[in-house]
Amino acid sequence: MTLWTKLFKINKKSMDFIPPGRWVDLHSHILPGVDDGAQTLExxxxxxxxxxxxxxxxxxxxPHYSDLFPTPPEKRASALKLLKDAVCDAGINIKIIGGWEISFTDVHIKRILNGEDFGISGSRNYTLVELPNGINKASVIEGFFSLMIEGTKIILAHPERNSLIQQDIDLIKELRFREVMIQVDAESIVGVHGPTAKKIAFELLKRDEVDSLSSDAHSLSGYKNYKKACEIVNNHFGKEIINKILNDVPSSIAGIK
Ligand SMILES: [Fe+2]
Structure with missing residues:
Protein backbone atom coordinates (compact mmCIF):
# COMPACT_ATOMS: atom_id res chain seq x y z
CA MET A 1 0.00 0.00 0.00
CA THR A 2 1.43 3.38 -0.97
CA LEU A 3 1.62 6.27 1.47
CA TRP A 4 -1.01 8.13 -0.57
CA THR A 5 -3.45 5.19 -0.40
CA LYS A 6 -2.90 4.95 3.37
CA LEU A 7 -3.54 8.67 3.84
CA PHE A 8 -6.65 8.54 1.66
CA LYS A 9 -8.06 5.62 3.70
CA ILE A 10 -7.39 7.39 7.02
CA ASN A 11 -8.94 10.61 5.72
CA LYS A 12 -11.99 8.81 4.30
CA LYS A 13 -12.51 6.92 7.56
CA SER A 14 -12.49 10.15 9.55
CA MET A 15 -15.32 11.49 7.36
CA ASP A 16 -17.53 8.39 7.54
CA PHE A 17 -20.90 9.05 9.09
CA ILE A 18 -21.18 7.11 12.33
CA PRO A 19 -24.68 7.32 13.81
CA PRO A 20 -24.69 8.60 17.39
CA GLY A 21 -25.56 6.00 20.03
CA ARG A 22 -28.88 7.75 20.43
CA TRP A 23 -30.50 9.32 17.37
CA VAL A 24 -33.79 11.15 17.80
CA ASP A 25 -35.91 12.05 14.76
CA LEU A 26 -38.07 14.90 16.06
CA HIS A 27 -40.36 15.24 13.04
CA SER A 28 -41.98 12.38 11.14
CA HIS A 29 -45.30 11.58 9.49
CA ILE A 30 -45.02 7.96 10.48
CA LEU A 31 -48.50 7.33 11.90
CA PRO A 32 -50.67 5.21 9.60
CA GLY A 33 -53.69 6.80 7.91
CA VAL A 34 -53.92 10.12 9.75
CA ASP A 35 -52.44 12.71 7.36
CA ASP A 36 -50.37 12.81 4.15
CA GLY A 37 -47.71 10.51 5.62
CA ALA A 38 -47.79 6.72 5.80
CA GLN A 39 -51.18 5.54 4.59
CA THR A 40 -51.10 2.00 6.00
CA LEU A 41 -49.55 0.19 8.95
CA GLU A 42 -47.39 -1.79 6.50
CA PRO A 63 -48.97 14.32 12.35
CA HIS A 64 -50.23 17.60 10.93
CA TYR A 65 -52.76 19.65 12.82
CA SER A 66 -53.73 22.11 10.09
CA ASP A 67 -56.61 23.31 7.88
CA LEU A 68 -55.78 20.60 5.35
CA PHE A 69 -55.23 17.86 7.93
CA PRO A 70 -57.26 18.66 11.07
CA THR A 71 -56.23 15.35 12.67
CA PRO A 72 -58.57 14.70 15.63
CA PRO A 73 -56.56 14.01 18.83
CA GLU A 74 -58.42 10.73 19.43
CA LYS A 75 -57.56 9.51 15.90
CA ARG A 76 -53.92 10.35 16.50
CA ALA A 77 -53.99 8.56 19.88
CA SER A 78 -55.38 5.32 18.42
CA ALA A 79 -52.91 5.38 15.46
CA LEU A 80 -50.06 5.94 17.92
CA LYS A 81 -51.10 2.96 20.04
CA LEU A 82 -51.59 0.76 16.97
CA LEU A 83 -48.12 1.63 15.71
CA LYS A 84 -46.37 1.21 19.06
CA ASP A 85 -47.95 -2.25 19.48
CA ALA A 86 -47.00 -3.25 15.91
CA VAL A 87 -43.37 -2.12 16.40
CA CYS A 88 -43.22 -4.17 19.60
CA ASP A 89 -44.78 -7.23 17.89
CA ALA A 90 -42.34 -6.92 14.96
CA GLY A 91 -39.40 -6.82 17.40
CA ILE A 92 -38.03 -3.56 15.95
CA ASN A 93 -35.72 -1.86 18.39
CA ILE A 94 -36.93 1.72 18.10
CA LYS A 95 -39.03 3.92 20.36
CA ILE A 96 -42.05 5.81 19.00
CA ILE A 97 -42.99 9.00 20.86
CA GLY A 98 -46.17 11.04 20.42
CA GLY A 99 -46.07 14.57 19.04
CA TRP A 100 -47.72 17.01 16.62
CA GLU A 101 -46.81 19.46 13.87
CA ILE A 102 -49.04 22.49 14.39
CA SER A 103 -49.83 24.92 11.61
CA PHE A 104 -49.30 28.46 12.87
CA THR A 105 -52.78 29.87 12.33
CA ASP A 106 -55.11 31.61 14.81
CA VAL A 107 -57.49 28.63 14.92
CA HIS A 108 -54.84 26.07 15.73
CA ILE A 109 -52.82 28.22 18.08
CA LYS A 110 -55.99 29.06 20.03
CA ARG A 111 -56.36 25.39 20.97
CA ILE A 112 -52.87 25.37 22.44
CA LEU A 113 -53.61 28.59 24.33
CA ASN A 114 -56.78 26.89 25.62
CA GLY A 115 -54.50 24.39 27.33
CA GLU A 116 -54.93 21.44 24.98
CA ASP A 117 -51.97 19.11 24.64
CA PHE A 118 -50.36 19.50 21.24
CA GLY A 119 -46.80 19.15 22.51
CA ILE A 120 -44.23 16.37 22.45
CA SER A 121 -44.20 13.22 24.55
CA GLY A 122 -47.35 14.20 26.44
CA SER A 123 -45.81 17.45 27.65
CA ARG A 124 -46.52 21.08 26.77
CA ASN A 125 -42.85 22.01 27.25
CA TYR A 126 -42.23 22.16 23.48
CA THR A 127 -44.51 22.60 20.46
CA LEU A 128 -43.43 21.90 16.87
CA VAL A 129 -44.83 24.71 14.72
CA GLU A 130 -44.77 25.25 10.95
CA LEU A 131 -45.27 28.70 9.46
CA PRO A 132 -47.58 29.29 6.51
CA ASN A 133 -46.02 31.06 3.55
CA GLY A 134 -47.03 34.72 3.40
CA ILE A 135 -46.94 35.29 7.17
CA ASN A 136 -45.20 38.48 8.31
CA LYS A 137 -42.46 38.99 10.88
CA ALA A 138 -44.62 40.86 13.41
CA SER A 139 -47.23 38.06 13.48
CA VAL A 140 -44.52 35.45 14.03
CA ILE A 141 -42.85 37.29 16.91
CA GLU A 142 -46.14 38.28 18.56
CA GLY A 143 -47.68 34.80 18.12
CA PHE A 144 -44.61 32.96 19.38
CA PHE A 145 -44.46 35.25 22.40
CA SER A 146 -48.09 34.52 23.27
CA LEU A 147 -47.37 30.78 23.18
CA MET A 148 -44.20 31.09 25.22
CA ILE A 149 -45.86 33.02 28.03
CA GLU A 150 -48.33 30.11 28.19
CA GLY A 151 -45.38 27.87 29.02
CA THR A 152 -44.48 26.16 25.74
CA LYS A 153 -41.23 26.63 23.87
CA ILE A 154 -41.44 26.73 20.09
CA ILE A 155 -39.59 24.39 17.77
CA LEU A 156 -39.77 26.03 14.37
CA ALA A 157 -40.19 23.33 11.71
CA HIS A 158 -38.18 23.66 8.49
CA PRO A 159 -37.77 27.49 8.40
CA GLU A 160 -35.47 27.05 5.40
CA ARG A 161 -38.58 26.24 3.33
CA ASN A 162 -40.52 29.34 4.36
CA SER A 163 -40.57 32.45 2.17
CA LEU A 164 -40.27 34.85 5.14
CA ILE A 165 -37.03 33.22 6.32
CA GLN A 166 -35.73 32.83 2.77
CA GLN A 167 -36.04 36.62 2.41
CA ASP A 168 -34.69 37.42 5.87
CA ILE A 169 -32.42 34.71 7.28
CA ASP A 170 -31.32 37.02 10.12
CA LEU A 171 -34.78 36.57 11.64
CA ILE A 172 -33.57 33.15 12.82
CA LYS A 173 -30.97 34.80 15.05
CA GLU A 174 -33.68 36.99 16.56
CA LEU A 175 -35.98 34.01 17.14
CA ARG A 176 -33.22 31.93 18.73
CA PHE A 177 -32.47 34.86 21.02
CA ARG A 178 -36.09 34.46 22.14
CA GLU A 179 -35.42 30.75 22.81
CA VAL A 180 -37.09 29.42 19.65
CA MET A 181 -35.48 26.12 18.58
CA ILE A 182 -34.71 25.52 14.90
CA GLN A 183 -35.51 22.23 13.15
CA VAL A 184 -34.20 21.73 9.61
CA ASP A 185 -35.52 19.06 7.21
CA ALA A 186 -33.14 16.42 5.89
CA GLU A 187 -34.73 16.67 2.45
CA SER A 188 -33.75 20.35 2.26
CA ILE A 189 -30.10 19.28 2.61
CA VAL A 190 -30.34 16.82 -0.29
CA GLY A 191 -32.17 19.35 -2.48
CA VAL A 192 -35.69 17.88 -2.57
CA HIS A 193 -37.19 21.27 -1.59
CA GLY A 194 -35.25 23.27 -4.16
CA PRO A 195 -32.02 25.27 -4.33
CA THR A 196 -33.12 28.13 -2.05
CA ALA A 197 -34.18 25.83 0.82
CA LYS A 198 -30.90 23.95 0.39
CA LYS A 199 -28.85 27.14 0.47
CA ILE A 200 -30.65 28.44 3.57
CA ALA A 201 -30.30 25.06 5.34
CA PHE A 202 -26.54 25.06 4.72
CA GLU A 203 -26.22 28.69 5.83
CA LEU A 204 -28.09 27.95 9.09
CA LEU A 205 -25.75 25.01 9.74
CA LYS A 206 -22.75 27.20 8.98
CA ARG A 207 -24.03 29.78 11.49
CA ASP A 208 -24.57 26.99 14.07
CA GLU A 209 -28.23 27.99 14.27
CA VAL A 210 -29.72 24.50 13.82
CA ASP A 211 -30.96 22.59 16.88
CA SER A 212 -32.35 19.52 15.17
CA LEU A 213 -31.98 17.82 11.80
CA SER A 214 -35.10 15.71 11.31
CA SER A 215 -36.55 13.54 8.58
CA ASP A 216 -40.04 15.08 8.17
CA ALA A 217 -40.47 11.76 6.38
CA HIS A 218 -43.79 11.03 4.70
CA SER A 219 -42.63 7.76 3.13
CA LEU A 220 -39.65 5.39 2.93
CA SER A 221 -37.79 7.77 0.61
CA GLY A 222 -37.86 10.36 3.41
CA TYR A 223 -35.74 8.03 5.57
CA LYS A 224 -33.40 7.21 2.70
CA ASN A 225 -32.87 10.96 2.21
CA TYR A 226 -32.40 11.44 5.97
CA LYS A 227 -29.45 9.04 5.90
CA LYS A 228 -27.97 10.82 2.85
CA ALA A 229 -28.44 14.23 4.50
CA CYS A 230 -26.63 13.08 7.65
CA GLU A 231 -23.71 11.85 5.55
CA ILE A 232 -23.54 15.23 3.79
CA VAL A 233 -23.74 17.22 7.05
CA ASN A 234 -21.13 14.97 8.63
CA ASN A 235 -18.77 15.60 5.71
CA HIS A 236 -19.30 19.37 5.72
CA PHE A 237 -19.66 20.19 9.40
CA GLY A 238 -18.25 17.23 11.36
CA LYS A 239 -19.44 14.84 14.00
CA GLU A 240 -19.76 17.40 16.80
CA ILE A 241 -22.58 19.14 14.94
CA ILE A 242 -24.06 15.75 14.02
CA ASN A 243 -24.18 14.71 17.68
CA LYS A 244 -25.74 18.01 18.65
CA ILE A 245 -28.54 17.98 16.04
CA LEU A 246 -29.33 14.24 16.04
CA ASN A 247 -28.83 13.45 19.71
CA ASP A 248 -28.10 16.12 22.30
CA VAL A 249 -30.75 18.77 21.58
CA PRO A 250 -33.55 16.51 20.24
CA SER A 251 -33.12 14.13 23.21
CA SER A 252 -33.52 17.01 25.59
CA ILE A 253 -36.61 18.30 23.73
CA ALA A 254 -38.22 14.84 23.70
CA GLY A 255 -37.46 14.37 27.41
CA ILE A 256 -35.19 11.35 26.81
CA LYS A 257 -32.66 10.78 29.57
FE1 LIG B 1 -43.98 17.78 8.64
Whole structure:
Protein backbone atom coordinates (compact mmCIF):
# COMPACT_ATOMS: atom_id res chain seq x y z
CA MET A 1 0.00 0.00 0.00
CA THR A 2 1.43 3.38 -0.97
CA LEU A 3 1.62 6.27 1.47
CA TRP A 4 -1.01 8.13 -0.57
CA THR A 5 -3.45 5.19 -0.40
CA LYS A 6 -2.90 4.95 3.37
CA LEU A 7 -3.54 8.67 3.84
CA PHE A 8 -6.65 8.54 1.66
CA LYS A 9 -8.06 5.62 3.70
CA ILE A 10 -7.39 7.39 7.02
CA ASN A 11 -8.94 10.61 5.72
CA LYS A 12 -11.99 8.81 4.30
CA LYS A 13 -12.51 6.92 7.56
CA SER A 14 -12.49 10.15 9.55
CA MET A 15 -15.32 11.49 7.36
CA ASP A 16 -17.53 8.39 7.54
CA PHE A 17 -20.90 9.05 9.09
CA ILE A 18 -21.18 7.11 12.33
CA PRO A 19 -24.68 7.32 13.81
CA PRO A 20 -24.69 8.60 17.39
CA GLY A 21 -25.56 6.00 20.03
CA ARG A 22 -28.88 7.75 20.43
CA TRP A 23 -30.50 9.32 17.37
CA VAL A 24 -33.79 11.15 17.80
CA ASP A 25 -35.91 12.05 14.76
CA LEU A 26 -38.07 14.90 16.06
CA HIS A 27 -40.36 15.24 13.04
CA SER A 28 -41.98 12.38 11.14
CA HIS A 29 -45.30 11.58 9.49
CA ILE A 30 -45.02 7.96 10.48
CA LEU A 31 -48.50 7.33 11.90
CA PRO A 32 -50.67 5.21 9.60
CA GLY A 33 -53.69 6.80 7.91
CA VAL A 34 -53.92 10.12 9.75
CA ASP A 35 -52.44 12.71 7.36
CA ASP A 36 -50.37 12.81 4.15
CA GLY A 37 -47.71 10.51 5.62
CA ALA A 38 -47.79 6.72 5.80
CA GLN A 39 -51.18 5.54 4.59
CA THR A 40 -51.10 2.00 6.00
CA LEU A 41 -49.55 0.19 8.95
CA GLU A 42 -47.39 -1.79 6.50
CA UNK A 43 -45.94 1.44 5.06
CA UNK A 44 -45.28 2.77 8.58
CA UNK A 45 -43.44 -0.42 9.54
CA UNK A 46 -41.42 -0.34 6.31
CA UNK A 47 -40.23 3.18 7.22
CA UNK A 48 -39.49 2.25 10.83
CA UNK A 49 -37.57 -0.89 9.89
CA UNK A 50 -35.33 1.12 7.53
CA UNK A 51 -34.92 3.87 10.15
CA UNK A 52 -33.87 1.33 12.76
CA UNK A 53 -31.36 -0.29 10.40
CA UNK A 54 -29.93 3.20 9.73
CA UNK A 55 -29.29 3.71 13.44
CA UNK A 56 -32.28 5.84 14.47
CA UNK A 57 -33.31 4.97 18.02
CA UNK A 58 -36.30 7.28 18.64
CA UNK A 59 -38.96 8.72 16.31
CA UNK A 60 -41.36 11.45 17.38
CA UNK A 61 -44.57 10.90 15.40
CA UNK A 62 -45.76 14.39 14.43
CA PRO A 63 -48.97 14.32 12.35
CA HIS A 64 -50.23 17.60 10.93
CA TYR A 65 -52.76 19.65 12.82
CA SER A 66 -53.73 22.11 10.09
CA ASP A 67 -56.61 23.31 7.88
CA LEU A 68 -55.78 20.60 5.35
CA PHE A 69 -55.23 17.86 7.93
CA PRO A 70 -57.26 18.66 11.07
CA THR A 71 -56.23 15.35 12.67
CA PRO A 72 -58.57 14.70 15.63
CA PRO A 73 -56.56 14.01 18.83
CA GLU A 74 -58.42 10.73 19.43
CA LYS A 75 -57.56 9.51 15.90
CA ARG A 76 -53.92 10.35 16.50
CA ALA A 77 -53.99 8.56 19.88
CA SER A 78 -55.38 5.32 18.42
CA ALA A 79 -52.91 5.38 15.46
CA LEU A 80 -50.06 5.94 17.92
CA LYS A 81 -51.10 2.96 20.04
CA LEU A 82 -51.59 0.76 16.97
CA LEU A 83 -48.12 1.63 15.71
CA LYS A 84 -46.37 1.21 19.06
CA ASP A 85 -47.95 -2.25 19.48
CA ALA A 86 -47.00 -3.25 15.91
CA VAL A 87 -43.37 -2.12 16.40
CA CYS A 88 -43.22 -4.17 19.60
CA ASP A 89 -44.78 -7.23 17.89
CA ALA A 90 -42.34 -6.92 14.96
CA GLY A 91 -39.40 -6.82 17.40
CA ILE A 92 -38.03 -3.56 15.95
CA ASN A 93 -35.72 -1.86 18.39
CA ILE A 94 -36.93 1.72 18.10
CA LYS A 95 -39.03 3.92 20.36
CA ILE A 96 -42.05 5.81 19.00
CA ILE A 97 -42.99 9.00 20.86
CA GLY A 98 -46.17 11.04 20.42
CA GLY A 99 -46.07 14.57 19.04
CA TRP A 100 -47.72 17.01 16.62
CA GLU A 101 -46.81 19.46 13.87
CA ILE A 102 -49.04 22.49 14.39
CA SER A 103 -49.83 24.92 11.61
CA PHE A 104 -49.30 28.46 12.87
CA THR A 105 -52.78 29.87 12.33
CA ASP A 106 -55.11 31.61 14.81
CA VAL A 107 -57.49 28.63 14.92
CA HIS A 108 -54.84 26.07 15.73
CA ILE A 109 -52.82 28.22 18.08
CA LYS A 110 -55.99 29.06 20.03
CA ARG A 111 -56.36 25.39 20.97
CA ILE A 112 -52.87 25.37 22.44
CA LEU A 113 -53.61 28.59 24.33
CA ASN A 114 -56.78 26.89 25.62
CA GLY A 115 -54.50 24.39 27.33
CA GLU A 116 -54.93 21.44 24.98
CA ASP A 117 -51.97 19.11 24.64
CA PHE A 118 -50.36 19.50 21.24
CA GLY A 119 -46.80 19.15 22.51
CA ILE A 120 -44.23 16.37 22.45
CA SER A 121 -44.20 13.22 24.55
CA GLY A 122 -47.35 14.20 26.44
CA SER A 123 -45.81 17.45 27.65
CA ARG A 124 -46.52 21.08 26.77
CA ASN A 125 -42.85 22.01 27.25
CA TYR A 126 -42.23 22.16 23.48
CA THR A 127 -44.51 22.60 20.46
CA LEU A 128 -43.43 21.90 16.87
CA VAL A 129 -44.83 24.71 14.72
CA GLU A 130 -44.77 25.25 10.95
CA LEU A 131 -45.27 28.70 9.46
CA PRO A 132 -47.58 29.29 6.51
CA ASN A 133 -46.02 31.06 3.55
CA GLY A 134 -47.03 34.72 3.40
CA ILE A 135 -46.94 35.29 7.17
CA ASN A 136 -45.20 38.48 8.31
CA LYS A 137 -42.46 38.99 10.88
CA ALA A 138 -44.62 40.86 13.41
CA SER A 139 -47.23 38.06 13.48
CA VAL A 140 -44.52 35.45 14.03
CA ILE A 141 -42.85 37.29 16.91
CA GLU A 142 -46.14 38.28 18.56
CA GLY A 143 -47.68 34.80 18.12
CA PHE A 144 -44.61 32.96 19.38
CA PHE A 145 -44.46 35.25 22.40
CA SER A 146 -48.09 34.52 23.27
CA LEU A 147 -47.37 30.78 23.18
CA MET A 148 -44.20 31.09 25.22
CA ILE A 149 -45.86 33.02 28.03
CA GLU A 150 -48.33 30.11 28.19
CA GLY A 151 -45.38 27.87 29.02
CA THR A 152 -44.48 26.16 25.74
CA LYS A 153 -41.23 26.63 23.87
CA ILE A 154 -41.44 26.73 20.09
CA ILE A 155 -39.59 24.39 17.77
CA LEU A 156 -39.77 26.03 14.37
CA ALA A 157 -40.19 23.33 11.71
CA HIS A 158 -38.18 23.66 8.49
CA PRO A 159 -37.77 27.49 8.40
CA GLU A 160 -35.47 27.05 5.40
CA ARG A 161 -38.58 26.24 3.33
CA ASN A 162 -40.52 29.34 4.36
CA SER A 163 -40.57 32.45 2.17
CA LEU A 164 -40.27 34.85 5.14
CA ILE A 165 -37.03 33.22 6.32
CA GLN A 166 -35.73 32.83 2.77
CA GLN A 167 -36.04 36.62 2.41
CA ASP A 168 -34.69 37.42 5.87
CA ILE A 169 -32.42 34.71 7.28
CA ASP A 170 -31.32 37.02 10.12
CA LEU A 171 -34.78 36.57 11.64
CA ILE A 172 -33.57 33.15 12.82
CA LYS A 173 -30.97 34.80 15.05
CA GLU A 174 -33.68 36.99 16.56
CA LEU A 175 -35.98 34.01 17.14
CA ARG A 176 -33.22 31.93 18.73
CA PHE A 177 -32.47 34.86 21.02
CA ARG A 178 -36.09 34.46 22.14
CA GLU A 179 -35.42 30.75 22.81
CA VAL A 180 -37.09 29.42 19.65
CA MET A 181 -35.48 26.12 18.58
CA ILE A 182 -34.71 25.52 14.90
CA GLN A 183 -35.51 22.23 13.15
CA VAL A 184 -34.20 21.73 9.61
CA ASP A 185 -35.52 19.06 7.21
CA ALA A 186 -33.14 16.42 5.89
CA GLU A 187 -34.73 16.67 2.45
CA SER A 188 -33.75 20.35 2.26
CA ILE A 189 -30.10 19.28 2.61
CA VAL A 190 -30.34 16.82 -0.29
CA GLY A 191 -32.17 19.35 -2.48
CA VAL A 192 -35.69 17.88 -2.57
CA HIS A 193 -37.19 21.27 -1.59
CA GLY A 194 -35.25 23.27 -4.16
CA PRO A 195 -32.02 25.27 -4.33
CA THR A 196 -33.12 28.13 -2.05
CA ALA A 197 -34.18 25.83 0.82
CA LYS A 198 -30.90 23.95 0.39
CA LYS A 199 -28.85 27.14 0.47
CA ILE A 200 -30.65 28.44 3.57
CA ALA A 201 -30.30 25.06 5.34
CA PHE A 202 -26.54 25.06 4.72
CA GLU A 203 -26.22 28.69 5.83
CA LEU A 204 -28.09 27.95 9.09
CA LEU A 205 -25.75 25.01 9.74
CA LYS A 206 -22.75 27.20 8.98
CA ARG A 207 -24.03 29.78 11.49
CA ASP A 208 -24.57 26.99 14.07
CA GLU A 209 -28.23 27.99 14.27
CA VAL A 210 -29.72 24.50 13.82
CA ASP A 211 -30.96 22.59 16.88
CA SER A 212 -32.35 19.52 15.17
CA LEU A 213 -31.98 17.82 11.80
CA SER A 214 -35.10 15.71 11.31
CA SER A 215 -36.55 13.54 8.58
CA ASP A 216 -40.04 15.08 8.17
CA ALA A 217 -40.47 11.76 6.38
CA HIS A 218 -43.79 11.03 4.70
CA SER A 219 -42.63 7.76 3.13
CA LEU A 220 -39.65 5.39 2.93
CA SER A 221 -37.79 7.77 0.61
CA GLY A 222 -37.86 10.36 3.41
CA TYR A 223 -35.74 8.03 5.57
CA LYS A 224 -33.40 7.21 2.70
CA ASN A 225 -32.87 10.96 2.21
CA TYR A 226 -32.40 11.44 5.97
CA LYS A 227 -29.45 9.04 5.90
CA LYS A 228 -27.97 10.82 2.85
CA ALA A 229 -28.44 14.23 4.50
CA CYS A 230 -26.63 13.08 7.65
CA GLU A 231 -23.71 11.85 5.55
CA ILE A 232 -23.54 15.23 3.79
CA VAL A 233 -23.74 17.22 7.05
CA ASN A 234 -21.13 14.97 8.63
CA ASN A 235 -18.77 15.60 5.71
CA HIS A 236 -19.30 19.37 5.72
CA PHE A 237 -19.66 20.19 9.40
CA GLY A 238 -18.25 17.23 11.36
CA LYS A 239 -19.44 14.84 14.00
CA GLU A 240 -19.76 17.40 16.80
CA ILE A 241 -22.58 19.14 14.94
CA ILE A 242 -24.06 15.75 14.02
CA ASN A 243 -24.18 14.71 17.68
CA LYS A 244 -25.74 18.01 18.65
CA ILE A 245 -28.54 17.98 16.04
CA LEU A 246 -29.33 14.24 16.04
CA ASN A 247 -28.83 13.45 19.71
CA ASP A 248 -28.10 16.12 22.30
CA VAL A 249 -30.75 18.77 21.58
CA PRO A 250 -33.55 16.51 20.24
CA SER A 251 -33.12 14.13 23.21
CA SER A 252 -33.52 17.01 25.59
CA ILE A 253 -36.61 18.30 23.73
CA ALA A 254 -38.22 14.84 23.70
CA GLY A 255 -37.46 14.37 27.41
CA ILE A 256 -35.19 11.35 26.81
CA LYS A 257 -32.66 10.78 29.57
FE1 LIG B 1 -43.98 17.78 8.64
Missing amino acids: KSLEMIKYASETGITHIVAT
